Amino acid sequence: MAIKSLRILCDAVLPEETIRIWDGSGGTFVDSDGNFYRPAQFTEDALQQLEAAINGEAYTLALSLIDVDGSAADSIWEYDETASIQGSPFVVKLQMLDEQEQPDGDHIIVFTGEIDNLDVADEAGADGIRSMVNIEITNRFTLRTVTNGAVLSDVDQRARSALLNPSAADDEYCKRTPLMRDQTVKWPNW
Structure with a gap:
């Protein structure tokens, strides 16, 4: 070879x-x-x-x-x-x-x-x-990157996602993430 x-x-x-x-x-x-x-x-x-x-x-x-x-x-x-x-x-x-x-x-x-x-x-x-x-x-x-160091808003995230992947469905990451705050993580009880 x-x-x-x-x-x-x-x-x-x-x-x-x-x-x-x-x-x-x-x-x-x-x-x-x-x-x-x-x-x-x-x-x-x-x-x-x-x-x-x-x-x-x-x-x-x-x-x-x-x-x-x-x-x-x-x-x-x-x-x-x-x-x-x-x-x-x-x-x-x-x-x-x-x-x-x-x-x-x-x-x-x-x-x-x-x-x-x-x-x-x-x-x-x-x-x-x-x-x-x-x-x-x-x-x-x-x-x-956001020049002022702020976190992307839901609108910004959707716009960025649409530009990076135009064929994908609407990005709802920012909408779903705050809902995780009310969730409880349950670990298996062996």
């Missing part, structure tokens, strides 16, 4: 172009559709965030690309200043590879969202200036 590997592919669909990157170092990766992905290195925290998003445990995703050269980071920042990328689609995909590190089958989309914020941070060190590009991505589950 051949050992297969996996690539994490990211597509940032910006207003004027699509930026495609893969997590790792090395050369350009070409997927089965002929799209070119540039290598990039995610921080350790970004990989943990990505794992949580893939597992459905996160509704926002914060990715940080490290070791970006200064000119590329500057062009990313200038592009965001001239044509805002907020609201641009962002897709994370997994691609299985065969023994020759070539795409084996179709990619699997594991997270989709919209770019909410982007910033570029520079650090000066002994090796020169090192740039980091931070991207915050949100998806439809961001509706779970």
